[in-house]
Amino acid sequence: MNKNDSIKKIYSLCEHDYNFENEKELKELLAPYKEGAIGIAQLNPIVGNLEYNAKKILKYIKHAQNIGLDLVVFPELALVGYPFGDILNRYPNFADENIKWLNQIAKMTEKTAAFVGFVDFDTENKDKICSSIAILQNGVIQKIIKKSDKNASVVINNKKYLIVSGDNGLENIDRNCDVIINCCASIASENYNQFQILSLLSKKYSTPIVRVNQVGAIDNFSFDGASVVFDKNGEVQAFAKTFEEQFFIVNPDNNLGKIYQSTEMYNQCHQKDEAFSLDYEKDLERTYKTVIQGIKDYFCKNGFKRAVLGLSGGLDSTVCAVLLADALGAENVFGISMPSKITSNESKTDAQQLAQNLGINFATLPIKDIVESANTSLQGLFSNIESRWSGRYKESYTMDNIQARSRAVILWGVSNEFDSCLPIATSDKSEAYMGYATINGDMSGGFAPIADITKTKLFALARWLNKNREVKNAIPESIILKRPGAELAIDPNTGKPLCAEDALMPYEFMDEVIWRIENKKECYEDMLSSEFMYERAHKISKEQKILWLDKFYKRMNVALYKWSILPPSINVDSDISEKVEYKKPIISSKINFQSRTEEEIRANLNS
């Protein structure tokens, strides 16, 4: 085998589903590049599950030993997983335990060194803990480097490695080393933010940088991996697969290192300075993979394997069904059409057609009887209450909501009756912002796959799915063309089910407001003074724009409660750690979103 072929073979062996049976072959192939070769273990840990993580780590260390590597590196906090919330408060033995596991792993190391992220106690204050990297070799822990230690290095086989833990230690590093190892556990947006800095540093110091990152989803957090190696010229020498656990091999000394996944897509979709547009195309693959990983990891790491959801024939439940089928397998998804008297025939046939195209399980269960029982009971009760309380609404959403809640009763019933099955909340991000979802109804479930994706992006995603999935056009065109609406009430003007946009505002406008809040940090006045895409296209009046903006802010201010009880979802476009990017106090709902002049304020204070 010539040099090129042997290198290709090495790369291909690290591509997918790492095959530990080929260790002998790999060792032979690697022999010429052995000196200074590094194994990068882009790990998908289960947070808190020391046994699972330790076994994974040990497996890769043994593998690195078996193929003759000098060194194998792991992400920050690989042994415990990150983020771990208040695990250490609630399980005071947890830090001790992780050290015990580390000790045992250390005892099983041989010549190959391993850099393993774990939780150590603070040297000065035993009550405090700190993220640390342990250097394991020859059966012992050779050294422990705390996150706060600057310019900590270690020599392995005559090479000096400088170890930087996390994203904040990269400035002021000592250039006097052969390779910089950066162990991190950074969510996607934070991760890509570091790439330019890493490239500049490696060039400035003429020193290669190996960055190993965690992959996988932890509740709402999405880590996409993207471990990367910059050579001493600041060029990308290797780039891991994204959204996959991977073990791959680089040698900064002699150009061994493959770009398994292009950074281009990521650079593109993380450009936050662009104007708002409906052209989500270049971000849809990332979006898709983020949600798929989010579903897989939430289900698998929690011990669930099946999902049940209501199929309304609308966009939200449709996209959820496709994503669930791809993440869990079509056989593990049950779609249930639960028509009420308002549900159109088209909705019913669309839902059925979709299920058939996807190959998921399907059943129909009309909710007419349940809704009627509830209605009858409630009407009697309301008359009773009215005799004691004033303030009964002339028009209410009560009956609309009963339909949505009856459906959730069915879905939770299935989840309670069948093993390992979670009901799905199909709310999307636009509706969450507007509070346009029913508590204990469509926003209820064990997981909310699309709660961080806006409606206009979901339309784009639906088209992308039809084009890019193996089975083309699984989503019936009529679903994509339909105007969104909950089909819970009849519009008295048209006699047809009420459309969401009529009750709210055009989604294109709404989603641009969301985009401006999240990406541009704009306030109400900023939006008033800049031109929206929708304005350019539709020439709406200033008054119309003010009406919609006011409605948006008023609804957002009171939607907070619903955000607080939304099930776990997966962060797709939000950069934050909480369930959704919105953690201000619920009782701040009276906040004034419009700026006031000093004169207005003076007049107000004097009144």
Add this chain to the structure above:
Amino acid sequence: MNKNDSIKKIYSLCEHDYNFENEKELKELLAPYKEGAIGIAQLNPIVGNLEYNAKKILKYIKHAQNIGLDLVVFPELALVGYPFGDILNRYPNFADENIKWLNQIAKMTEKTAAFVGFVDFDTENKDKICSSIAILQNGVIQKIIKKSDKNASVVINNKKYLIVSGDNGLENIDRNCDVIINCCASIASENYNQFQILSLLSKKYSTPIVRVNQVGAIDNFSFDGASVVFDKNGEVQAFAKTFEEQFFIVNPDNNLGKIYQSTEMYNQCHQKDEAFSLDYEKDLERTYKTVIQGIKDYFCKNGFKRAVLGLSGGLDSTVCAVLLADALGAENVFGISMPSKITSNESKTDAQQLAQNLGINFATLPIKDIVESANTSLQGLFSNIESRWSGRYKESYTMDNIQARSRAVILWGVSNEFDSCLPIATSDKSEAYMGYATINGDMSGGFAPIADITKTKLFALARWLNKNREVKNAIPESIILKRPGAELAIDPNTGKPLCAEDALMPYEFMDEVIWRIENKKECYEDMLSSEFMYERAHKISKEQKILWLDKFYKRMNVALYKWSILPPSINVDSDISEKVEYKKPIISSKINFQSRTEEEIRANLNS
């Protein structure tokens, strides 16, 4: 009027419902103590509502002016309220706005100086904000003191005031001043932790310390006020009413200052070093007031005024009903008995008797029809699903849960139909820990008043309420004597409704585990090796203790999802900022709660 009488009159005017009509009288009474007198405004702000807070602040400043005080002091961040979450991210104009309001307040000041907490921009980084205190006097902002500024002082009427913002600036203060003003916004537990330090400092420096604190509830946070003044000997010279907005007057120079509320109760109930006991007596008044303020502020600050809840005749809904009646007024509470076929006659009559004793509105609505419709629909669906999916449970909670969910459909229906009305989630803390509550059922609602109170404490609270409320014995004795259970299923052994303790473990044992986790930071092994109160009383075997402990930890580990969707409640015994003291990732449910030996770990890794 002699001196004693005039001082008494001053104090009484500051006791309750501050009367601004007596300003002339107060000014005269204060004349002899005017020099160096300080008005302390223990404010209850609405977070984010600048207009409301600014008007309140201005009202107190004008009042201080009118009665001739040198100075009036406000809590940290009084103008915006604390905590304010990510308001500043979502409303980028908010910091600018708060400065505009501050400017206008400043313009309205005269000779009386005011120390007002607000949000200022960082001097070095305009993108960062910091908590600051503005010194307003004579129509302008005289000075701004940032939280990070150490030993910042200001001279007002020849007296030098040192200003310390928050709890962390108290060490290394400059003794060269006449009075130390400590503006803070500290939740109850943090607040009382400071008292000893403040007392020591005032004695050490022979300088009086005035601590002004925020009062009121903000979502889950409870601020009880307890503003305090230590004289130069370290003795408490004044102590505000707790759980009430109050304006009161002190003069550190001449002993003007009343203890409106004893600190004794608080010192007692914040002793965390005691052993667990069921004697909650000395903490029940604080518990009661915390929840009452929590309900009042959540409802009032959000614009709600009425509550609807299911009355099961059990302890949880009973205590909720009493607390709601006291917080909102009996006429604003609607209790609904919703019996199913399992509900006993005793439960129905107990519920009705309770409502009558409390004077709240009451209705009965059997849920038989709704439950039967749902059951019928579901049984057909389950057979269908079973043909596709294995893993149908032989015994499930499906039908139990449908009862609880049907009740929530009714309560949310009432909330949707009547203005300003919130449904109440009646789950308690013991059940939350065990996940022994139904999603979209009893744990669903707009607010959860008792979600941070354990079951054994609720029993004690019920007895306390019967003894201490104006109307004695409102809670029927039979409710207190009844063994808790959800009345959702029949115990096949007894033919009677299943009791919670039979399904779980004795509440006394369970609540001690919770107490040890939260107060002692104990782990599983700590608990195994120490004697529980329940063990002493009942001489249970070690095996029994292990069984219960294991069950507790296993249930707690999977109850996490439910914690994440619990409605806002009020922190009573949890010291933390989140909804409930439990924010570890849901997917860490497989965490091993038992410590392992190194041998076990080695064997495990080698397997």
